[in-house]
Amino acid sequence: MKTIRWGILGLGKIANSFAKDMQIVEGSEVYAVASRSQEKADEFGATYKAVNCYDSYEKLAKDPNVDAIYIATPHVRHHQDTLLCLQHGKAVLCEKPFAMNLAQVEEMIATAKQHDVLLMEALWTRFMPHFKFVQDELATGKYGAVKTLTADFCFDAPFNPEGRLYNKDLGGGSLLDIGIYPAFLALAMLGKPETISAKAKIGKTGVDEETEMTFTYSSGTKAHLASSIKIKTPSLATFVCENGMIIMQGQFHMKDKVTTVLDGVKVDHDFGYQAKGYHFEIMHFSDLLRADKKESPIMTYDFSRMLISTLDTVREQIGLEYDLKS
Structure with missing residues (x-):
């Protein structure tokens, strides 16, 4: 090799x-x-x-x-x-x-x-076994249709106007840094939404310190997504389905534990990652x-296009613009 x-x-x-x-x-x-x-x-x-x-x-x-x-x-x-x-x-x-x-x-x-x-x-996250497990579980159809997805990624970052998270010149803010994970999860599991609505709290350095997004699908499914660099949450991702639930434990983008509830039976799954x-x-x-x-046949160009287009739409709605020099 x-x-x-x-x-x-x-x-x-x-x-x-x-x-x-x-x-x-x-x-x-x-x-x-x-x-x-x-x-x-x-x-x-x-x-x-x-x-x-x-x-x-x-x-x-x-x-x-x-x-x-x-x-x-x-x-x-x-x-x-x-x-x-x-x-x-x-x-x-x-x-x-x-x-x-x-x-x-x-x-x-x-x-x-x-x-x-x-x-x-x-x-x-796209290449982690726990992510593929959830993808495969939903694809079986045994959980029925997804009614709602609720996912967030939030942590409390000390305010530093020159630091990467708060500095607009460095592309700071919660959306591009961590809000991308809930958005990615919804797009990967549910596809492109019919409508996107978003709102944000813009801080004194001009970046989004908190952002909330709602993706609505033609099936009636809704994804409620959030990110924040001002508050800390467990950062779970929960799929509520017709016949059960799938919970990606916090922080869902990297945690190797998933809980499934199907027809009232709860099972905890531990993937035991040997590294981060x-x-x-x-x-x-x-x-x-x-x-x-x-x-890549997994992280395709088209998926990356859909993801960045979604983030562009959210940024437009929340009024977040960057002065790009290239």
Whole structure:
């Protein structure tokens, strides 16, 4: 099995989680890392035994020995950093949100096709066994139609106007950072809604500190979704169906426990993850690369388009605009 030599671009908290989980993935290694600080690159690289540590993103993109690059920079940089890597012929796994809007996503996809390289949005939940279990359970039909989905992702982040979550210049706010998870869940499990309504609390730095969304389907199904960086909740996802319920325990986007209730019988399911959960998407992407695939059959371009279009619609309704420089 060919070992995939990974480059990691942007070395913050999520990059550490990604690199740590890679340690248990057979046939994948952290080969090179890049930060705008040589000191930070050297420190991160030493932790994960990287061969090359760069003080610029372009140097990483040009490394001829790198097979794939994971982009973990702030949201507003995803578009430009992805284009840089694609233009140098590198396969790219870009952290969610794929970009800031649909226009940027379309340019990324077009560039990947132009250079004939693999590109995928890194929405790790899609590849986790507990997510697939819920998807498969609903698909059996034994629960009957889904009447409502209620899902939220909320935590209390200390106010820091310069920090990533509150800084509008960095793409801050709850929607793009964590509200994307409830929206993703509804789209993945229920499909594209007939109507979307949303409201938000915009804070003093101009970002959405709290957002509520309602997706309504032609069947009558409704998804009530929320995100917040001001309050903490268990962050559950609950499907109420005609014949029972499925509860993805908090935090639903990563927790390896699901409770099902069918015809009055309650069962707890524990998937016992050996790591945080990034290893599932790393394995999937690596397998695609070895098979010379250019698009994931699971996290497809069309799904990423639908997801970012949904977020664009929500942002329009809540009046959240970003001053994009690229």
